[in-house]
Amino acid sequence: MKKITIGSRGSDLALWQANHIKRQLETLGAEVSITIIKTQGDAIQHLSFDKMEGKGFFTKELETALLDQSIDLAVHSHKDLETNFPEGLTIAAVSEREDPSDLLLIHKNAVDESQKWGLKQGAVVGTSSARRKSQVMRYRPDVTIQDLRGNVPTRIQKLADGGYDAILLAKAGIDRLKINLDNFHAVVLDPRAFVPAPAQGVLGLQIRENDVELAKLLSQLNHTAVQQRIAVERKVLNLLQGGCQLPLGVYCPDEQNVYVSYGENWEDGAILAHYEVEDLENIAEIIVEDLQNPE
Numbered sequence: 001m002k003k004i005t006i007g008s009r010g011s012d013l014a015l016w017q018a019n020h021i022k023r024q025l026e027t028l029g030a031e032v033s034i035t036i037i038k039t040q041g042d043a044i045q046h047l048s049f050d051k052m053e054g055k056g057f058f059t060k061e062l063e064t065a066l067l068d069q070s071i072d073l074a075v076h077s078h079k080d081l082e083t084n085f086p087e088g089l090t091i092a093a094v095s096e097r098e099d100p101s102d103l104l105l106i107h108k109n110a111v112d113e114s115q116k117w118g119l120k121q122g123a124v125v126g127t128s129s130a131r132r133k134s135q136v137m138r139y140r141p142d143v144t145i146q147d148l149r150g151n152v153p154t155r156i157q158k159l160a161d162g163g164y165d166a167i168l169l170a171k172a173g174i175d176r177l178k179i180n181l182d183n184f185h186a187v188v189l190d191p192r193a194f195v196p197a198p199a200q201g202v203l204g205l206q207i208r209e210n211d212v213e214l215a216k217l218l219s220q221l222n223h224t225a226v227q228q229r230i231a232v233e234r235k236v237l238n239l240l241q242g243g244c245q246l247p248l249g250v251y252c253p254d255e256q257n258v259y260v261s262y263g264e265n266w267e268d269g270a271i272l273a274h275y276e277v278e279d280l281e282n283i284a285e286i287i288v289e290d291l292q293n294p295e
């Protein structure tokens with residue numbers, strides 16, 4: 001078997017994810033190396049996402065490297081992937097799903113147990129995600145939202161330094177990096193009430209479409225149940241022609257349930273909807289129809 005080169009962003013989280021897949025491939029007998037590739041999202045850390053041009057900030061350079069054959073496999077956080085894949089590339093497999101929940105990390109000085117989530121009135125909450133902003137406003141219209149960029153350890157440091165009273169993060173990232181949260185009050189937000197991004201907590205393994213040999217190997221790592229559920233989540237995003245700036249959360253935990261959060265202007269807060277269905281076929285279309293024609 002030929003040697004496989006994985007391309008990864010240089011962040012701690014991206015490298016953890018690349019190494020996680022590297023180990024799995026080695027168990028299958030493959031020889032694997034990792035090449036670090038810097039993306040626009042890594043280079044521009046000071047701008048809020050909604051002020052950045054285009055889409056695919058964390059993925060484009062990796063996709064280019066796949067197409068020019070300098071890497072064979074890109075390991076992505078699936079939620080960072082655009083809904084339309086570039087010509088010639090395909091997601092050959094998806095990982096198991098880790099906890100898809102978001103986590104609210106509260107500075108110890110900002111704790112007030114009498115309030116929702118234990119967060120004091122009028123707190124300053126850091127996040128750059130329109131989806132997270134809109135849902136915070138749904139539950140806690142009293143807080144002030146402030147943009148927060150940077151990779152996971154940087155964001156936590158900004159909270160520790162007192163720049164924010166609380167911040168929001170994906171729990172999966174914290175779990176993967178085994179970050180110690182003892183200095184904070186950490187609240188895991190129920191994903192049925194505070195709805196994650198489509199495909200949050202899942203890795204997407206992207207290769208060249210014509211790489212038949214690698215596709216065959218990766219099929220052994222694919223999780224079909226996860227694949228079916230995130231397909232529903234991403235279809236809603238796709239039908240709304242949304243990217244990572246759309247204030248949309250979709251979570252499909254099993255074959256019968258879908259949770260949706262949507263707020264056109266995040267300042268007004270999000271609406272939360274729950275769909276209980278016989279099976280998941282056509283549910284994405286129904287959800288989008290409802291979102292576009294509210295009564």
Ligand SMILES: NCc1[nH]cc(CCC(=O)O)c1CC(=O)O
Pocket residue numbers: 077078079080152168169170172173199200201202203
């Ligand atoms: N946009 C950055 C990003 N992309 C994926 C994750 C977390 C891991 C995952 O959801 O799989 C994160 C960090 C965060 O949202 O806090």
